[in-house]
Amino acid sequence: MTGSELGLVKGVLDSNFLNDGDVTEKFTGKIAKLVDAKFGVGVTSGTSAIYLSLVALGIGHGDEVIVPDITFIATANAVSMTGAKPVLIDVDLSTLNLSVTSMEAAITSKTKAVVPVHVSGRAADMDNILRVCRQRNLAVVEDAAEAFCSRHNGRHLGTFGQTGCFSFSPNKVITTGQGGVIVTNDEVIFQRLRELKDQGRPVRGTGGADVHDRIGFNFKLTNLQAAVGLGQLEKLDTRLERIRQTYQIYRDELAEAKGIRVLPFKTDKGEQPQWIDALAERRDELDSFLAENGAGCRRFWFPLHTQKPYLQSDSAFPNSTRLGRQAIWLPSAFQMTDDDVRHVSRLIAKFYGT
Ligand SMILES: Cc1ncc(COP(=O)(O)O)c(C=O)c1O
Incomplete structure (x- = not known):
């Protein structure tokens, strides 16, 4: 505000x-x-x-x-x-x-x-x-x-x-x-x-x-x-630009990282990231490690078929079941500077030993 x-x-x-x-x-x-x-x-x-x-x-x-x-x-x-x-x-x-x-x-x-x-x-x-x-x-x-x-x-x-x-x-x-x-x-x-x-x-x-x-x-x-x-x-354009920049830095910094893949957006077709998401091995451990180092992430939603009101077996949902365990939103706040994003990227690379 x-x-x-x-x-x-x-x-x-x-x-x-x-x-x-x-x-x-x-x-x-x-x-x-x-x-x-x-x-x-x-x-x-x-x-x-x-x-x-x-x-x-x-x-x-x-x-x-x-x-x-x-x-x-x-x-x-x-x-x-x-x-x-x-x-x-x-x-x-x-x-x-x-x-x-x-x-x-x-x-x-x-x-x-x-x-x-x-x-x-x-x-x-x-x-x-x-x-x-x-x-x-x-x-x-x-x-x-x-x-x-x-x-x-x-x-x-x-x-x-x-x-x-x-x-x-x-x-x-x-x-x-x-x-x-x-x-x-x-x-x-x-x-x-x-x-x-x-x-x-x-x-x-x-x-x-x-x-x-x-x-x-x-x-x-x-x-x-x-x-x-x-x-x-009034702040819309600045914020949209900030998120695009955050996305690009994560993509560049983590391009060679093992264990994590920052998911691509078709920015050339006009896609605008709202948050930066990734698929991560040992996702929960990564999340805890980043939290301990001051970088708050969000784990993806549990697939709806695992929630009580909509409960079903995993068998019909192989992809969502996998995503529910591996997907994470990386820190994407508007207040982040380029250096903040690079700092988080380095922490992630350190976690995976790359
Ligand atoms: C994908 C998606 N659908 C629906 C909603 C519901 O929007 P609201 O919280 O404004 O009711 C949200 C966000 O909260 C959302 O992320």
Whole structure:
């Protein structure tokens, strides 16, 4: 919070209108414009963005929605919240994203949608996902929570599917504390989303004698949160550049290292790393060693099929099972200097004796 967040929040407090309002519109409009989408709808989180997208597409009880096994559990929980069943599939080892072969094999007569996740900002195989989904008449809701400002072949992730869902929780490139924005190019979906996040009201009224055309909920992003978001946007370019630089230094410094592989991003095609990830032998020992030396990492999520609500055997998930044990996010904070990144790289090389 080093920009004009405080002043912008004070402006909202002074205006005495803290609810979803003109500052929210300004923020969501900027987000949509940044990713070249026609419409943006502010909501409370990335999770509610996925949930509301699925509801807007008519998905609910009795339906199946395909979700990759390697993702933050929010993706599957958002599907569960609609009453539909999340169908977990294995992922691709090179991209960490859903395997299109596994996706095709998982499609049944009940499948209504696929939620590809762009893990760490790396694009899922959108060309093939869209091809199969068009053939099979399936909706695509992109979980772009980790992919704000990342592109695939020059086009922004989040704008390939019927909707794209961004999260602005605190560990993302910009934050509103909690919050999310859904982008879409479809005006009908946009109108439905506006109603869904605001108790089914097509027109905002007094909260008294309003017309509610359909069932909706309260998932509004407030002016207060949006003010923080507008302040954060001032630092967007610097932060994106910082992460690209951090990625390049890790890649260069650890190119010859044994035991660890910093996973590549297609930066030439516009992919923007959100965090730097790697596959590491003796991952947990490395994590502990780095922590002891003051460098905090994050081990990857446990595959969803190993979590109680979605428990299944490992047999259908060889790749995600391996990634769950080996994948790690290296320190990627914006405050890091080039020297910090080189220091962490040297610690890693020391750990592996290279
Ligand atoms: C891949 C992925 N999906 C969904 C979410 C959910 O977003 P939120 O925490 O804003 O609900 C997150 C991040 O938190 C995420 O990383």
